[in-house]
Amino acid sequence: MFLHLKRLIITSVIGFLILAVSACTSTQFANVFAGYAQQMQGARGALFAGDYQRAQSLVTKAEPGQNNYTLSLLEKARLSFLAQDWQQSRQDFAKVIEALDAEAAKAKVQLSRGLANAGALVSNDNAIAYEVPAYEQSMVHSYQALNYVYLGQLDSALVEIRRANLVQEQALQQNQQSLQDSEEKFNKNALNQAYPSMAAMIGQLKNGFQNAYTFYLSGVLYEAAGQANDAYIDYKRALEIYPDNRYLQQDVLRLATQLGMSDDLSQFSAKYGAWQTPDDRNFGELVILHEQGVVNAKQDLRVDLPIFSSRNQPRFFSFSLPIYQGALMKYSPTSITVAEQTYQTQAITRLQSLASKSLQDQLPALVTRQALRVVAKEQLRRKLGQEGGEIGNILAALYNVTSEQADTRSWSTLPDEVAIIRLPLSAGQHQIQLNVAGQAQTIDLNINAKRITLLQMTTIGQTRSHHIKNL
Amino acid sequence: MKKTVLVTAIALSISLLSACANKPVVRYGDAAAVETTDINFGSTDLQAIVKKMTDSLLQSPVVGTMTANTRPVVFVEKIKNKTSEHIDTESVTDSISTQLLRSGKFRFVDMTKVDAVVEQLKYQNDAGMVDPSKAIQFGQQTGAEYMLYGNLSSIVKNNADKSDVYYKFTMRLLDLRSGLVEWADESEIRKTRSKELVGW
Numbered sequence: 001m002f003l004h005l006k007r008l009i010i011t012s013v014i015g016f017l018i019l020a021v022s023a024c025t026s027t028q029f030a031n032v033f034a035g036y037a038q039q040m041q042g043a044r045g046a047l048f049a050g051d052y053q054r055a056q057s058l059v060t061k062a063e064p065g066q067n068n069y070t071l072s073l074l075e076k077a078r079l080s081f082l083a084q085d086w087q088q089s090r091q092d093f094a095k096v097i098e099a100l101d102a103e104a105a106k107a108k109v110q111l112s113r114g115l116a117n118a119g120a121l122v123s124n125d126n127a128i129a130y131e132v133p134a135y136e137q138s139m140v141h142s143y144q145a146l147n148y149v150y151l152g153q154l155d156s157a158l159v160e161i162r163r164a165n166l167v168q169e170q171a172l173q174q175n176q177q178s179l180q181d182s183e184e185k186f187n188k189n190a191l192n193q194a195y196p197s198m199a200a201m202i203g204q205l206k207n208g209f210q211n212a213y214t215f216y217l218s219g220v221l222y223e224a225a226g227q228a229n230d231a232y233i234d235y236k237r238a239l240e241i242y243p244d245n246r247y248l249q250q251d252v253l254r255l256a257t258q259l260g261m262s263d264d265l266s267q268f269s270a271k272y273g274a275w276q277t278p279d280d281r282n283f284g285e286l287v288i289l290h291e292q293g294v295v296n297a298k299q300d301l302r303v304d305l306p307i308f309s310s311r312n313q314p315r316f317f318s319f320s321l322p323i324y325q326g327a328l329m330k331y332s333p334t335s336i337t338v339a340e341q342t343y344q345t346q347a348i349t350r351l352q353s354l355a356s357k358s359l360q361d362q363l364p365a366l367v368t369r370q371a372l373r374v375v376a377k378e379q380l381r382r383k384l385g386q387e388g389g390e391i392g393n394i395l396a397a398l399y400n401v402t403s404e405q406a407d408t409r410s411w412s413t414l415p416d417e418v419a420i421i422r423l424p425l426s427a428g429q430h431q432i433q434l435n436v437a438g439q440a441q442t443i444d445l446n447i448n449a450k451r452i453t454l455l456q457m458t459t460i461g462q463t464r465s466h467h468i469k470n471l
Numbered sequence: 472m473k474k475t476v477l478v479t480a481i482a483l484s485i486s487l488l489s490a491c492a493n494k495p496v497v498r499y500g501d502a503a504a505v506e507t508t509d510i511n512f513g514s515t516d517l518q519a520i521v522k523k524m525t526d527s528l529l530q531s532p533v534v535g536t537m538t539a540n541t542r543p544v545v546f547v548e549k550i551k552n553k554t555s556e557h558i559d560t561e562s563v564t565d566s567i568s569t570q571l572l573r574s575g576k577f578r579f580v581d582m583t584k585v586d587a588v589v590e591q592l593k594y595q596n597d598a599g600m601v602d603p604s605k606a607i608q609f610g611q612q613t614g615a616e617y618m619l620y621g622n623l624s625s626i627v628k629n630n631a632d633k634s635d636v637y638y639k640f641t642m643r644l645l646d647l648r649s650g651l652v653e654w655a656d657e658s659e660i661r662k663t664r665s666k667e668l669v670g671w
Contacts (some may be wrong), residue, residue, distance in 0.1 A: 068619075104629070105509060105634075106666075107666055108631065108666050108668055108669075108670045109668055109670070110669075110670055111669065146560075155551070155552055156557055159552065159555060159556060159557050162554070162555035166555055166627060170629055174631075175632065233501065
């Protein structure tokens with residue numbers, strides 16, 4: 001009889017634990033036992049096959065207040081963008097921005113987050129609401145700006161551009177702060193030995209949030225709105241991140257000449273040569289933005305790390321940590337031929353590098369949380385083992401193993417690489433020959449004098465799409 | 472062990488109850504009341520800007536002489552939104568032109584409705600439905616003598632403890648014949664929000 005009661009208590013404890021993280025509050029049941037990357041496999045498969053509608057239907061839906069609400073909207077909005085449904089994409093991104101604003105306005109210490117952390121302590125990090133990293137936020141505003149551009153609202157697009165700038169400035173501030181904080185507390189040696197370096201993916205990147213694509217897009221849109229001075233500043237910022245991009249060098253030279261920035265101009269001319277004003281006064285410009293591939297999904301990595309017990313003896317525990325594995329994908333540059341001249345795209349952003357760098361920066365906090373969790377789960381198992389005998393022990397061990405999932409959440413429908421071409425063309429109709437990875441395509445477009453024509457192309461696997469907008 | 476179970480159960484029940492129980496309430500309020508729901512551009516800011524601008528314009532001595540014997544015809548150019556928020560600037564211009572019209576000193580032409588007017592006149596003249604002697608002919612409208620235009624810009628600063636936003640609204644009245652700016656004024660608003668320390 002007494003034994004029966006004990007069993008009942010044990011079952012109810014485990015039931016409650018599961019309930020705590022899956023109940024009406026915020027976490028979805030599936031998130032506790034299956035990682036996000038695993039849930040997104042189907043959708044990513046459809047994305048690679050170019051079936052955006054099906055991909056959308058395969059993204060796990062989340063309601064406001066649930067942990068993956070913003071993430072689910074991000075995936076959906078990006079897929080709508082790919083399907084060229086600007087209105088739907090705009091609506092979903094607007095919801096994300098609203099949620100981010102609400103999050104930013106919340107109190108410094110949030111009780112609900114404390115509760116989620118407690119839930120995460122006995123399950124995994126998926127029980128904590130998804131925090132949209134700065135590089136994803138800057139992409140939200142970039143895509144939203146493009147949505148507005150395609151809907152013919154340049155004013156609203158510029159609002160999004162200014163917000164993207166705010167995000168990046170704020171991230172810069174916070175980054176300096178958090179680097180100072182985390183350096184002292186954490187001993188990285190043990191982690192570095194067990195956790196493979198992502199250096200190959202990160203490359204020369206200095207931080208995980210400054211996104212040259214966003215800066216470039218903002219420069220182009222400012223120029224389209226006749227604000228050359230604002231455009232110049234953003235081109236210069238983009239050039240700081242990608243100093244070897246020839247098109248960026250030319251943009252900076254051109255605007256420095258046009259705006260009479262003599263100090264800057266002498267510096268840039270010494271580095272990149274003087275700006276040659278085209279002979280044809282009646283020219284417009286073609287800007288090509290080419291998005292290639294899809295960022296990798298995070299993977300679940302099990303590593304054994306030492307934790308010091310109360311008796312100060314190191315014991316090795318198994319940790320689940322998210323990681324981006326492998327090397328950067330190599331994309332052959334796209335070439336275009338127009339008026340018998342051939343030009344090649346030059347990379348302006350590797351989102352995979354940004355994602356990897358961003359994850360690397362989060363790692364100390366992730367490991368600290370994981371260490372607490374491992375200890376908490378171990379204590380739970382020991383306690384249940386003492387009170388519930390073999391059955392309690394087995395149940396707890398089973399729960400611990402199945403609930404141990406790395407937090408593999410990330411905006412996984414983003415492109416991997418963005419490359420640009422920019423060239424002056426005489427006003428009128430043009431036919432351009434594209435060559436993407438050996439496949440040829442012809443696109444007709446119209447160039448207006450002294451205006452910018454934006455050609456955005458997306459290549460994912462074998463699927464290619466493009467959209468033209470005269471700004 | 473039993474204590475632990477009890478404590479967990481109570482904590483969870485509280486969290487579940489507080490998360491799920493929310494009753495909506497609908498009430499009428501004062502349209503002119505100060506609104507501080509969040510730090511974004513709101514009705515109070517709009518009302519403050521409109522009041523400052525119309526008062527300044529109507530009390531300006533230059534405008535006084537301008538409107539002494541005639542009611543000048545004005546058209547309102549779209550106000551440029553240079554902030555980092557999506558603000559309906561048309562609503563600001565609507566309020567300002569309504570206030571100015573109410574003062575009885577100005578007359579307005581509405582450039583946003585030109586297409587609809589053209590369509591109506593075309594119908595009256597070409598559709599064969601309207602008595603030609605009663606149809607309004609093309610080419611009889613009055614041209615605007617003045618243009619009212621402006622800019623709304625903002626500077627936003629955030630840190631972990633507080634947010635600060637500063638709005639500056641500039642407005643000008645331009646004489647279309649001479650190209651002279653006859654009146655200009657600006658209105659500033661500063662809002663700060665400090666974060667609460669503890670919240671749900």
